[in-house]
Amino acid sequence: MFAAGVDPGNDVNAAAGALLIPTRFVWPYGGRRVLLSGSFARWSEHIPMSPVEGCPTVFQVVCNLTPGFHQYKFFVDGEWRHDERQAFVTGKYGTVNTVLISKKPDSSATVPSVDTPTNRMNVDVDEHMIQQMDVSQRVPEADIDVSRHRISLFLSAHTAYELLPDSGKVTALDINLPVKQAFHILYEQGFPVAPLWDSYQGQFVGMLSAMDFILILRELASHVSNLTEEELETHTIAAWKEGKQQLCRPDDRQGRQLGKGLIHAGPYDSLKDVSLKILQNDVATVPIIHSPSADGSFPQLLHLASLSGILKCVCRQFRHSAGTLPILNQPVSAFRLGTWVPKIGENNERPLAMLRPNSPLSSVLSLLVQAQVSSIPIVDHNDSLLDIYCRSDITALAKDRAYAQYHIDDMSVQQALQLGQDAGSQFGVFNGLRCQMCLRSDSLQKVMERLANPGVRRVIIVEAGSKRVEGIISLSDMFRFLLGVG
Numbered sequence: 001m002f003a004a005g006v007d008p009g010n011d012v013n014a015a016a017g018a019l020l021i022p023t024r025f026v027w028p029y030g031g032r033r034v035l036l037s038g039s040f041a042r043w044s045e046h047i048p049m050s051p052v053e054g055c056p057t058v059f060q061v062v063c064n065l066t067p068g069f070h071q072y073k074f075f076v077d078g079e080w081r082h083d084e085r086q087a088f089v090t091g092k093y094g095t096v097n098t099v100l101i102s103k104k105p106d107s108s109a110t111v112p113s114v115d116t117p118t119n120r121m122n123v124d125v126d127e128h129m130i131q132q133m134d135v136s137q138r139v140p141e142a143d144i145d146v147s148r149h150r151i152s153l154f155l156s157a158h159t160a161y162e163l164l165p166d167s168g169k170v171t172a173l174d175i176n177l178p179v180k181q182a183f184h185i186l187y188e189q190g191f192p193v194a195p196l197w198d199s200y201q202g203q204f205v206g207m208l209s210a211m212d213f214i215l216i217l218r219e220l221a222s223h224v225s226n227l228t229e230e231e232l233e234t235h236t237i238a239a240w241k242e243g244k245q246q247l248c249r250p251d252d253r254q255g256r257q258l259g260k261g262l263i264h265a266g267p268y269d270s271l272k273d274v275s276l277k278i279l280q281n282d283v284a285t286v287p288i289i290h291s292p293s294a295d296g297s298f299p300q301l302l303h304l305a306s307l308s309g310i311l312k313c314v315c316r317q318f319r320h321s322a323g324t325l326p327i328l329n330q331p332v333s334a335f336r337l338g339t340w341v342p343k344i345g346e347n348n349e350r351p352l353a354m355l356r357p358n359s360p361l362s363s364v365l366s367l368l369v370q371a372q373v374s375s376i377p378i379v380d381h382n383d384s385l386l387d388i389y390c391r392s393d394i395t396a397l398a399k400d401r402a403y404a405q406y407h408i409d410d411m412s413v414q415q416a417l418q419l420g421q422d423a424g425s426q427f428g429v430f431n432g433l434r435c436q437m438c439l440r441s442d443s444l445q446k447v448m449e450r451l452a453n454p455g456v457r458r459v460i461i462v463e464a465g466s467k468r469v470e471g472i473i474s475l476s477d478m479f480r481f482l483l484g485v486g
Helices: 123-134 141-157 179-189 210-221 229-234 237-247 253-260 271-280 307-318 361-371 391-404 413-422 444-451 475-483
Strands: 021-027 034-038 050-052 055-065 068-076 079-081 088-091 094-101 193-198 203-209 285-290 300-306 375-379 385-390 436-438 458-462 469-474
Touching: 021 034, 021 068, 021 094, 034 055, 141 271, 141 307, 141 475, 179 193, 179 210, 179 237, 179 391, 193 237, 193 300, 203 210, 203 285, 210 361, 210 391, 271 285, 271 300, 271 307, 271 475, 300 307, 307 444, 307 475, 361 375, 361 413, 375 413, 375 469, 385 391, 385 413, 385 458, 391 413, 436 444, 444 458, 444 475, 469 475
Parallel strands: 436 458
Antiparallel strands: 021 055, 034 068, 050 055, 068 079, 068 094, 088 094, 193 203, 285 300, 375 385, 458 469
């Protein structure tokens, strides 16, 4: 997963927006009031820093910086200070600390004209203080290995058949159905994805998801689109799937998936095999299909398996026997798990993608496609969490042909979310179920329980009090960690 940090506060879209890297600054030496100033704020703005929960002598703030060389210093209780343990130079503004922000990881990057032999970036201090805050040192590898082994044994001993609910419904769509009608059905039924049935072949042939609708809307908004709004009324799913590959670059992950055919599982496949199938094929769900005939004819669609359903089984199994999994009670920040705001001087191949409420809808759709993620946090100017835009929110535009009344470049993310709320979309409403939050000090078990809720794909890690976004942990992140796969 890769997503560039876009600053939509100035109405920037994904194509033209400058790359901004969320960067954490830390003052670990106490004080009553600590402010940050620097070249990135033209030395004219004093940015308040907040004490870290549980560690009142440590102050921190996260700023979005452009790649390049920056200078900064701290204003502590009315006195200008610099951190002597970090790289610093003497210049126009006196003695100041320095930091070099790289767009991509570059182990050869150095800070020029450094006057101290201890040329360490703030990441060292930050890691130490965060370990104190979480009261967690590195979790022993033996504990991780034992926990992974026991989870693997459990998943291997149970089958997809156990995921089937006592009651419920599964909807499949005929490939000859018009695309517009298909997405209206997804919206009305509250399904983010549905299997596709080819009556001529007598088998299931693929999946239709919210991502398909996103690609369609982006094609309609482009100047090179061959698909008109009128054609969308009669354009069949089969015709869309046939032309979809032309929208994807040959090296695009989504383009590579098109030739694979339907990814599915059988009812007696182990939960571990189903989990690996989802992870290895980068899909959100796999249909559980059973055929009573040896030749595979007359297939029956039993269920749609997802990682959240499998994780719920894991949580249920170990909820009252947490002692058998040593890692469950450890704070989630103690593990290399998920995507986090980079610490100062730290390069991150997977910077967080966050957007402002007034960003154009086209920006969030571009990030969802390019980063291949399921949702994007919507934050204020302090990067505090306001809402979250999910792929499935796009289905609200199918209601009463709203996609024909709005242009994705003219509609803001806030307006799109409000449209979902006004339409009563169960996906478009900001609520406690869809947008799950945790603290970095919360246990791994708590994060697992949150991710096991139906419809939840990611947990947002926020700072206590301010709700400033600190990291994101997805279902796939969790399963790759629990199963020990890359």
